[in-house]
Amino acid sequence: xxxxEVIGDEEKxxxxxxxxxxxxxLFRHGFDxxxxxxxxxxDFEREFAEYMHSPSALAVSSGTAALKVxxxxxxxxxxxxxxxxxxxxxxxxxxxxxxxxxxxCTEIDETLNMCPNDLISRITPxxxxxxxxxxxxxxxxxxxxxxxxxxxxxxxxxxxAWGCGGEFQGKKLGTIGDIGCFSFDFAKTITTGEGGMLTxxxxxxxxxxxxxxxxxxxxxxxxxxxxxxxxxxxFNYRMSEMQGAVGRAQLRKLPQILKMQRYNAEQTKKxxxxxxxxxxxxxxxxxxxxxxxxxxxxLENYEAIEIRKTLLEFGISTKILPEATTWHFAGDWSHxxxxxxxxxxxxxxxxxxxxxxxxxxxxxxxxxxLRKDFxxxxxxxxxxxxxxxx
Ligand SMILES: *Cc1c(COP(=O)(O)O)cnc(C)c1O
Numbered sequence: 001x002x003x004x005e006v007i008g009d010e011e012k013x014x015x016x017x018x019x020x021x022x023x024x025x026l027f028r029h030g031f032d033x034x035x036x037x038x039x040x041x042x043d044f045e046r047e048f049a050e051y052m053h054s055p056s057a058l059a060v061s062s063g064t065a066a067l068k069v070x071x072x073x074x075x076x077x078x079x080x081x082x083x084x085x086x087x088x089x090x091x092x093x094x095x096x097x098x099x100x101x102x103x104x105c106t107e108i109d110e111t112l113n114m115c116p117n118d119l120i121s122r123i124t125p126x127x128x129x130x131x132x133x134x135x136x137x138x139x140x141x142x143x144x145x146x147x148x149x150x151x152x153x154x155x156x157x158x159x160x161a162w163g164c165g166g167e168f169q170g171k172k173l174g175t176i177g178d179i180g181c182f183s184f185d186f187a188k189t190i191t192t193g194e195g196g197m198l199t200x201x202x203x204x205x206x207x208x209x210x211x212x213x214x215x216x217x218x219x220x221x222x223x224x225x226x227x228x229x230x231x232x233x234x235f236n237y238r239m240s241e242m243q244g245a246v247g248r249a250q251l252r253k254l255p256q257i258l259k260m261q262r263y264n265a266e267q268t269k270k271x272x273x274x275x276x277x278x279x280x281x282x283x284x285x286x287x288x289x290x291x292x293x294x295x296x297x298x299l300e301n302y303e304a305i306e307i308r309k310t311l312l313e314f315g316i317s318t319k320i321l322p323e324a325t326t327w328h329f330a331g332d333w334s335h336x337x338x339x340x341x342x343x344x345x346x347x348x349x350x351x352x353x354x355x356x357x358x359x360x361x362x363x364x365x366x367x368x369x370l371r372k373d374f375x376x377x378x379x380x381x382x383x384x385x386x387x388x389x390x
Pocket of ligand 1: 062063064065088089091133161162183185194195196
């Protein structure tokens with residue numbers, strides 16, 4: 001959460017500026033006489049790359065599109081395997097399917113992200129790339145995962161949909177692997193309504209992605225657009241100038257959004273840590289999350305679903321865990337998989353250790369603004385849950 005909480009006059013003014021000063025041009029290319037040098041998407045890409053300390057960025061129409069464009073840019077062939085994690089949003093697996101590759105999911109570890117050892121066990125001669133997800137804004141173990149990818153010559157893509165502005169060992173999430181994929185949908189850390197961004201370390205992938213997302217246009221500076229050169233087929237995943245304008249306004253707010261979310265999460269964690277019966281999701285010590293949610297689990301026999309019931313009595317809802325793994329856990333996706341090809345288990349029984357972990361977790365939504373009594377109510381709810389302990 002977050003971006004939408006702080007939408008206001010800045011976004012409104014950014015949109016109005018396109019019409020008042022930019023000739024009302026809503027397309028990222030061309031119309032040079034009319035637009036009076038107003039290039040919102042181009043400027044958003046430059047400013048985003050600067051913020052991320054990334055050599056380059058490409059804006060697209062959604063986070064799912066970002067994943068699809070990333071996979072197109074690395075030349076996936078039919079039969080190639082792409083490995084991601086079993087706890088993610090369904091979009092990650094959809095993008096792999098759309099690219100013509102075979103999606104393979106790993107177990108998660110105590111960070112609730114890709115388990116490095118399980119990743120190793122699922123690599124085959126057909127594995128081409130890995131999509132690691134920083135689920136709900138907490139970094140995966142990027143040092144180990146990058147090492148494994150380097151060793152096996154696999155392309156590493158980061159699904160940074162929740163991780164915009166998070167860090168691992170001093171680097172921004174999304175800039176550690178080969179390609180970072182960001183989402184600006186309405187529930188993400190910054191938002192353009194719908195929208196996404198890719199960051200690249202390597203110019204070859206960047207150029208391929210830029211052409212693919214724009215019908216294969218090379219955008220060759222020596223030709224007008226309608227006579228442009230082309231080397232491959234593409235599609236349309238372009239961002240519009242309106243999204244670009246809103247994105248620039250939101251990006252300026254990102255440091256403040258992160259500061260407030262981290263502060264609120266800290267307060268929530270303090271309350272939880274008053275109760276020795278509970279443990280907070282583990283996080284690599286050299287990482288800084290975006291704190292989109294605060295996840296904890298019981299060290300004793302409290303059922304997550306019972307914890308949720310009591311939280312609801314105090315007006316506190318949960319986010320995804322434990323109640324809604326439907327769209328976020330591959331073990332629930334019988335509409336996509338029938339078996340897990342690695343373990344040969346039917347999908348409803350696959351990823352047993354992830355299933356066990358997720359079942360005990362409770363995820364508290366976090367944001368820039370928490371209601372006034374949130375922490376007091378949380379404290380009272382946890383007291384009630386544990387009141388019969390000696
Ligand atoms: C939100 C999300 C996406 C997709 O982004 P959209 O902009 O909604 O298409 C992909 N992966 C993860 C992990 C997400 O949370």
